[in-house]
Amino acid sequence: MPEAASEPASAQTPKLDETPEPASAQTPELDETPEPASAQTPELDETPELDETPELDETPELDETPEPAPPRMDPWLRNAARRAIGFMPDEEGVALYEAGLLGAEVGPLLEIGSYCGRSAIYLGAAAREKNRLLYSIDHHRGSEEHQPGGGYHDQRLVDPDSGLFDTLPTFRRTIEQAGLEDVVVGIVARSEVVARDWATPLGLVFVDGSHSSEAVQGDYEAWAPHVEPDGILAIHDVFESPEEGGRPPYEIYLRALDTKMFVEISRAGSLRVLKRRHPA
Numbered sequence: 001m002p003e004a005a006s007e008p009a010s011a012q013t014p015k016l017d018e019t020p021e022p023a024s025a026q027t028p029e030l031d032e033t034p035e036p037a038s039a040q041t042p043e044l045d046e047t048p049e050l051d052e053t054p055e056l057d058e059t060p061e062l063d064e065t066p067e068p069a070p071p072r073m074d075p076w077l078r079n080a081a082r083r084a085i086g087f088m089p090d091e092e093g094v095a096l097y098e099a100g101l102l103g104a105e106v107g108p109l110l111e112i113g114s115y116c117g118r119s120a121i122y123l124g125a126a127a128r129e130k131n132r133l134l135y136s137i138d139h140h141r142g143s144e145e146h147q148p149g150g151g152y153h154d155q156r157l158v159d160p161d162s163g164l165f166d167t168l169p170t171f172r173r174t175i176e177q178a179g180l181e182d183v184v185v186g187i188v189a190r191s192e193v194v195a196r197d198w199a200t201p202l203g204l205v206f207v208d209g210s211h212s213s214e215a216v217q218g219d220y221e222a223w224a225p226h227v228e229p230d231g232i233l234a235i236h237d238v239f240e241s242p243e244e245g246g247r248p249p250y251e252i253y254l255r256a257l258d259t260k261m262f263v264e265i266s267r268a269g270s271l272r273v274l275k276r277r278h279p280a
Contacts, residue, residue: 073097077125080178085154085170086118088236093122095268096206096234100126100134102275103204103232107132110202110226112191112219113209114138116157116167117174117184119236123206124180132203137187137194140168143210195222202226207252208236216248224256229278233262238272245270 073094081093088096100123103109109123114136127134142165145152159166168188175184187194191209205223209215227233238253239245253272256262262274 070098071101071129073122073125077121077178077180080174081118081121081125084118084121084174084178085116085157087115087152088118088122089269092236092269092271093119095266095271095273097122097126099206099232099234099266099273100204101130103202104130104132105203106228106231107201107203108135109133109204109206110135110137110223111206111208112137112223113207113236114140114167114171114186116170117178119206119208120171120175120184121178121180123204124175124178124184128180128183132183134184135187136171136184137189137191138167138171138209139190140171140188141165142167143215144212192218192222198223198226200226201228202231203228204232204234206234206236207249211237211246211248213248213251216252220252220255224262227276229276231276233274233276235272235274237270239270 078090078094082090096119100109104126109127109132111119111123111134114120115138117136120134120136123134123136126132142157144150146157146165147153148158148165153165157165157167157170168186171186175181175186202223205227207216207219207223209219224233233256235249235253235256237245237249239247239250249270253274256274257264260277262276264272265275266273
């Protein structure tokens with residue numbers, strides 16, 4: 001009998017000893033909490049990506065603004081220039097206006113080749129802003145290409161009485177309608193004739209007259225010496241490739257650079273803008 005009683009007692013103990021097993025089984029479940037905790041920390045540690053201040057350190061690019069924003073031409077005058085009869089694209093016209101502002105810091109402006117006044121509006125706008133004058137020289141009989149049969153002939157510009165090509169009435173009307181009569185001084189003559197007695201130092205000379213070699217070379221020789229140091233020599237219809245256009249404007253462009261007296265500072269389309277150096 002005592003032996004039979006001891007058997008059930010020993011049989012109960014293994015049942016009681018089974019409790020540590022669930023306890024030990026629970027602990028890994030509880031121990032799994034560090035895993036999400038450790039998994040969360042890298043997410044929190046990703047804040048350096050938010051603190052990617054090198055992007056903020058790119059401010060040197062913003063600091064590269066020593067160059068002021070390009071000046072903005074009066075919108076009304078710009079539209080007037082676009083409406084005027086002429087060949088200069090607006091992009092080149094605005095670049096000419098900006099060159100005029102630079103030149104006007106030095107002295108009055110002068111253009112060779114007025115045609116119907118489009119370029120005179122761009123330069124006249126700059127002259128007005130700087131309280132300067134623009135002298136606009138043209139004989140108003142047109143160049144070779146403007147005559148009947150030429151590639152740029154415009155019948156509207158033929159005088160019905162004389163039958164001659166005459167841009168002077170249109171030029172005067174253009175300047176009047178633009179309100180620039182107090183700024184633009186029209187000179188009706190050939191540029192070489194006016195240059196004979198010219199003595200006023202100039203802040204800008206714009207060469208855009210006849211494109212024959214003789215005329216272009218003559219305009220350069222007669223007027224480039226009148227450009228003051230820091231003044232501007234602007235040349236239109238400069239084409240590096242012969243297929244694009246005539247060579248004479250390109251030739252005086254190279255000639256001016258070869259003298260080392262002028263340095264190119266900007267270009268737009270076929271317009272080249274050169275600045276005169278100070279003498280050594």
